[in-house]
Amino acid sequence: MADIQLTDLVKSYGPTEVLHHVEGGIKDGEFIVIVGPSGCGKSTLLRMVAGLESVTSGEIRIGGNRVNELEPSARDIAMVFQNYALYPHMSVRQNMAYGLKIRKLPKDEINRRVEEAAEILEIKQYLDRKPRQLSGGQRQRVAMGRAIVRDPQVFLFDEPLSNLDAKLRVQMRLEIRKLQQRLGVTSIYVTHDQVEAMTLGDRLMVLNGGYVEQFGTPIELYDRPASVFVAGFIGSPAMNFLPADLNGGRATLPDGAVLAVPPRHTGAATLGLRPEHLADDPAGPIALEVDLLEQLGANTLIHGRLQGTEHALTASVPGHACDSIGSIRRFSATPALTHLFDTASGKRLAD
């Protein structure tokens, strides 16, 4: 059990800085998800916490102790790798017991812990098999078993579900969440999948190009994204962005339509509208020229363009829609559910 404090953390490879002054506090028992596109530095950040990558400058504290200079083994952490990283020549039991044996725990204690973890993860019947005799999902459980028998201060997950099929991923996601709640161990989880991030994390750290774009609860990120990047990354389907000209509480869209928005700014800005916040309204100001329909059953995604322009626009309407291609559908938007961003910096305009 421990809190983690990241202070002004920088990572460079030679002259190239890949992580820029990352700050963040993680409370004891919290489940933090680091999310971002490929190459944003999220795995590097996790590996720095693990001690597998050196820290260029800044400080990492686990449970109040500075760990920058500590070996991974001295940090009291456990990690689950993307490719499971099981020891191929050892049985499941030996895999799970390896770390305990090194800690020189008594034999019956090791056995007790391994059996207990195997019980929780439902892999008891596989204890004497080799990793290659297991399926992907079972290997994933063994990798988690190896982490939990150690009873560490911190769990680190490096995209642990990305090698599983979609159905198993959803199931394992729930299990990881349940397991973490049950054990109450501080966890950092890295993923590029925003759904995984939203569902798992107590709080999310969104990384982009080595910068922390936003660090907050999933709902904060959804309701008040701090930048165009976060707004576009969190939520599915992604938010619509339209250039707008602001004047008090009115925003003029490229096609001349006028929308009511919170009065914050004057001049050019980027207007963000979530597809699910576009309300069907035959008299609404937003006219969508339909290009394509995606039927999802419970709702329908209408992809198209703002009438008479090339600005892509997507709306999500409940139930089954059957608009013909090229037809016009009109929507309105509540001012409280519109987002305004600075055109140049992409930052959210202050409320």
Add this chain to the structure above:
Amino acid sequence: MLKRVHFPTSALPYLLVAPQIAITLVFFIWPASQAMYQSFLIEDAFGLGTEFVWFENFEILWSDSHYLASFQRTAVFSLLVAGLSMGVALLLAGFAQRVVRGAMFYRTLLIWPYAVAPVLAGALWVFMFNPTLGIFPYFLEFAGITWNHYLNGTQAMALVILAAAWKQVAYNFLFYLAAMQSIPNSVIEAAAIDGAGPARRFWTIIFPLISPTTFFLLVINMVYAFFETFGIIHAVTQGGPGTSTTILVYKVFNDGFVGLDLGGSAAQSVVLMVLVIAMTVVQFRFVERKVAY
């Protein structure tokens, strides 16, 4: 199962493999059968007549204490050569893997000895260890060791083992390095997080995972020590002093071309042939199947 594709019969494939078959026949099968035939013959002292004697040459070998001593010597020699060269190669590969800067430079240097011809390698060591001119005897003198491999059989053996092992290190190094690089990094990292230090990681993770390579190299090195070290021994000690470095393959040459006991020499080479066939079979049976872990 792959579907077998049938091509129209043609002479081309036979023509294409013909050169290889011809070479095998002329340089391997024919001499081997000649040796086998020769091993059943005893030639008189003047080389005027031969007598077909079935297995008498072999019977003589088994009761020849010199031959049995040579057998034992070869076993010691090849085990030490294999052990030494594989041990050093393993160590170097382990370190080379940790090198970050200039890795290519080290690896290239480490591979060079493999390109040196055995006789030249032998000559190199002869010069370095020459009792009067060599640099090593000069240094050993300070440690109170008098080096003269022309007189001291143990020192002579140590020298040929050293030279033979040195030449093979490069080859073993390459295989070990490749084997180590095929272990996923995350497995090593997982062990590090589990609390294993570098030495423990090596013995409990890396070494077991490269065991197929170790087994493969053991067979290859044994074959090397049995047969290909001839050039080194010929250049360094010529089997002496006395017979202290006369391993089996050198004895074949010595008895046949120096002692002119063609029948006995042929019988010895047949024994060697059986040994190498046995080792090859072991290698194919076990290595090809991959050592299971």
